Amino acid sequence: MPFYFHNFSTFVILTINFMEILKGIRNIVFDLGGVLLNINPKRTIEAFGQLGMEQLIGDKGLTYDHAIFYLMEQGKITPDQFRDGVRKLLTNEVTNEQIDLAWTAMLLDFPKIRVELLQKLSHKFDLYLFSNTNAIHVEKYQSIFRNQHGFEVSSLFKKVFHSNEIGYRKPTFESYQEIILLSGIRPEESLFIDDSLPNVEGAIACGLKGFWLQPGEKVEEFFEQYL
Template sequence: MTEIRHIVFDIGKVLIHYDPNLPFSRIIPDPQERADFFASVCTHDWNIEQDRGRSWAEAEALLIGEFPEKEAQIRAFRKHWAEMVPHAYEDSVAVMTGLIDAGCDVTMLTNFAADTFSEARRMYPFLNLPRGVTVSGEVGLIKPDVAIYERHAKDFDLSPAHSVFIDDSLPNVEGARAAGWQAVHFTGAEKLKTDLQGLGISL
């Protein structure tokens, strides 16, 4: 078995909860209207471009030009972003901090807009504990592009074959494997512990 020397965590839905419905259940109370809004206005594909580095001002202007009657709801997405990340997964955070305390090399690799990540760091100080982080919005690359894993390995001097990546998204797990990393699909803290122990990592 290849020795694991580097452990790399995703953040959203691994360490902190994320759900845009939380503020929008108040902003657009009707469930079908809200679902339509996320399907046709503030879509996943629109939001991921902020993770790639597009500014919120540009992103909002793009949609307001197309949906002027939805301006207030469009601007609400960034305005109420903090409500979308209401709590950490304490059991997962405990796994990460335990690894750090044990002397393991822990870093993070995340699809995140640069400014909302700065906000998340203030909200959740444990995000400052790993050795470092690659934020997609800062480097202009997003998972599952192989290039972002290669960038992270280069920037943090990781040996891909000796690195394990933890992510809730299967495409992102596969992206890491395509970059020569080992990877674990996150579904919960207990399974994560089992998976890491199976890779020879003591917890």
């Protein structure tokens, strides 16, 4: 059963139709990985392991806990600086291509049903994308989408926000304030959907409404009325 958070300190377990949540909502802000884009972070962990990197478990046990990865997601280092930093964590000699292949191995596919959902939702809501990501992943996920569906993923949203481009990662207060400022949305009319509980809590602390997509749940299941 999903949790719908009304404010930062309390939550209510949903027993009503998900459509009730959307009353008064004009904007929906979607997370990317794990919500719209299928991902498998273990593939990247395994790929880097094959290149000689020790497994450093971080957020949700699915990533590496090292400053180089967070600096990349904040846009504070370039892709080449990132690759050079990764090399220092490896025991093997590797090329840029090998690093990029390992780093993007977690990115899988965009199910057609979610693309159709976004297209239909866009007739009723202004849609936004806000992802903790980096330049290498951005190029890759856009390519995956283009190859799958034949058009640009950005066309599905009014605006797209990448952490490496705005300079802040979720769940920092500044990250949500920045997208509110850049998009011009009213927080009380906006629903934020993410598969990370801290990210949802962070959004609610900034005045947005939040919905936590829990493990095993699929976002399209909560919008059946629009499919």
